[in-house]
Amino acid sequence: METKQFHFQLAPTSCQTMVRQLFAKYELDCANAGITYTLDMAKSEDEEMLLTVDTDRIEQVYANIIYNAIKFSAKGGFIHVHVDIKGDPRQLVIRVTDTGVGISEEDLPHIFERFYKVSKSRSTSGGSGLGLAIAKEIVQYHGGQIWAESRLGKGCSISFSLPVHRI
Numbered sequence: 001m002e003t004k005q006f007h008f009q010l011a012p013t014s015c016q017t018m019v020r021q022l023f024a025k026y027e028l029d030c031a032n033a034g035i036t037y038t039l040d041m042a043k044s045e046d047e048e049m050l051l052t053v054d055t056d057r058i059e060q061v062y063a064n065i066i067y068n069a070i071k072f073s074a075k076g077g078f079i080h081v082h083v084d085i086k087g088d089p090r091q092l093v094i095r096v097t098d099t100g101v102g103i104s105e106e107d108l109p110h111i112f113e114r115f116y117k118v119s120k121s122r123s124t125s126g127g128s129g130l131g132l133a134i135a136k137e138i139v140q141y142h143g144g145q146i147w148a149e150s151r152l153g154k155g156c157s158i159s160f161s162l163p164v165h166r167i
């Protein structure tokens with residue numbers, strides 16, 4: 001599944017609206033997994049800025065990150081979504097932090113590669129190892145970046161950025 005074969009339907013959308021809708025869609029999944037799921041949107045005078053994105057594709061990116069966060073967290077864990085608009089040129093940055101098993105220093109540089117899966121023993125719920133590679137292609141198509149910060153046993157943060165523009 002190469003990005004080139006995806007059909008992207010770009011449309012202008014408000015940062016606020018997109019983030020709130022994305023967040024709300026996964027509240028039930030987190031609750032069912034016994035995970036506390038919270039959102040904080042940093043206050044900014046840029047709040048009314050727009051993104052020109054394919055919202056279904058961005059949801060695919062967000063869903064993959066959230067489902068991994070759920071999959072690698074234990075009941076009683078936390079998933080925190082932090083949203084900010086920053087930088088020059090302005091970017092929307094969505095950071096999803098979990099309190100799950102984390103990723104080792106050795107594996108961290110590879111998690112966005114196709115078919116990469118961290119130690120087979122951990123991958124009980126049978127992912128394809130493709131989710132984050134596809135997420136990276138989608139984010140890059142939109143002119144953004146995706147990256148991870150983690151330490152084994154210390155949870156994981158996956159962030160992605162998307163360019164924003166004025167109304």
Ligand code: ADP
Nearest residue numbers: 068069072111117118127128129130131132156
């Ligand atoms: P899959 O589709 O198999 O879930 P991904 O491409 O989404 O694969 O992720 C690649 C690997 O990165 C996963 O197999 C997992 O080992 C690791 N990973 C991704 N997100 C997390 C996370 N939140 N916590 C711990 N490990 C993670």
